[in-house]
Amino acid sequence: MATLFISDLHLDDSRPEITHLFEAFLASDEARSADAVYILGDLVEAWVGDDDDAELPTRIARATKALSEHGVPVYFIVGNRDFLIGKDFAGRAGFTLLDDGTVHELYGRPTLLMHGDVLCTDDLAYQALRKQVRSPEWQAQVLAMPLTARRALAAQARADSKAHTSSTMETIMDVNAGAVADAMHQGGVTRLIHGHTHRPAIHRFELDGQPAERIVLGDWYEQGSVLRVTPDGVELQGLALH
Numbered sequence: 116m117a118t119l120f121i122s123d124l125h126l127d128d129s130r131p132e133i134t135h136l137f138e139a140f141l142a143s144d145e146a147r148s149a150d151a152v153y154i155l156g157d158l159v160e161a162w163v164g165d166d167d168d169a170e171l172p173t174r175i176a177r178a179t180k181a182l183s184e185h186g187v188p189v190y191f192i193v194g195n196r197d198f199l200i201g202k203d204f205a206g207r208a209g210f211t212l213l214d215d216g217t218v219h220e221l222y223g224r225p226t227l228l229m230h231g232d233v234l235c236t237d238d239l240a241y242q243a244l245r246k247q248v249r250s251p252e253w254q255a256q257v258l259a260m261p262l263t264a265r266r267a268l269a270a271q272a273r274a275d276s277k278a279h280t281s282s283t284m285e286t287i288m289d290v291n292a293g294a295v296a297d298a299m300h301q302g303g304v305t306r307l308i309h310g311h312t313h314r315p316a317i318h319r320f321e322l323d324g325q326p327a328e329r330i331v332l333g334d335w336y337e338q339g340s341v342l343r344v345t346p347d348g349v350e351l352q353g354l355a356l357h
Contacts, residue, residue: 118221119146120153120342122230122310123334125196127160128171132356136339140354141178147185154179154210155310155332156194156230161269164258165203176208183209192217194230194311198249199258218302222346227302231311231331234290234298238283289314295329296322308332308342315340315351 126134146152158175183189189210193200205212217228236242247253257265280288289312299307305327315333319326330349333340339354 116150116222116345117145117148118150118153118344120155120308120330120332120344121335121340122155122194122332123157123313123340124154125157125160125335126171126175128169133335133339134171134174136335136354136356138174138178140339140341141182146182147187149187151188151190152182153190153192153228153308155192155228155308156215156232157196157310157334158191158194158200159197161273162197162199163262163265163269164199165201167262172204176204180207180209190219192228192230195232195245199254216298216302218304221344224306225302225304226344227299227304227307229298229307229309231290231309234294234309235288235311236291236294237287237289240279240283241288288312290329299327306330308344310334317349317351 124137140146179189190213191210192213192215215229218225219228299322305322305325307329310332312331313334314331316331318329330342332342338356341352341354343350
């Protein structure tokens with residue numbers, strides 16, 4: 116019995132080896148025998164809409180749909196790179212969209228599931244941008260643009276993101292401890308799983324005098340990263356490219 120978690124793959128045509136790793140992972144015996152597979156955001160480097168006719172979205176949908184049809188539930192929480200993924204693509208890909216901040220019970224333990232960017236409250240510039248792009252009005256305006264214009268907008272957004280990351284202190288871009296505690300209090304949990312920060316680790320601490328843990332999923336830039344949750348505990352490991 117195991118439930119698998121991945122995030123921050125940032126799939127992109129410029130890194131075909133990561134796409135191959137993703138496809139191989141979902142087709143593996145481990146994934147096909149899992150109780151469920153969760154993808155906690157930033158599956159792709161950029162998402163321009165469910166009507167994107169490029170090859171990459173088709174390959175992603177084929178891989179997740181095959182796993183779902185094998186009987187393994189696939190759950191997805193959007194990240195800051197793929198927040199425009201909607202119900203149309205979810206239907207084709209065979210996965211269930213979850214709200215950021217969903218609580219699922221894993222082997223008797225309620226667990227809060229997030230992408231993680233909303234916890235980085237010290238990064239005021241990012242939070243202001245997040246509020247803008249998550250508004251229904253902004254999204255409707257962007258999705259009404261031609262695909263070519265949306266692709267150009269995504270390329271500019273990636274460049275802006277790199278510039279922001281390079282000029283902002285790492286501590287500002289990490290999660291805020293108070294935001295973590297608030298989210299866990301609101302969810303009524305002592306375990307949180309998230310991605311976004313690209314700092315894979317299992318943090319154990321006390322929350323209101325109770326043992327608690329925050330598990331950060333790794334990114335897929337240098338290698339893959341997977342979290343295995345079982346009735347006996349958690350294991351965070353890397354996946355080799357070859």
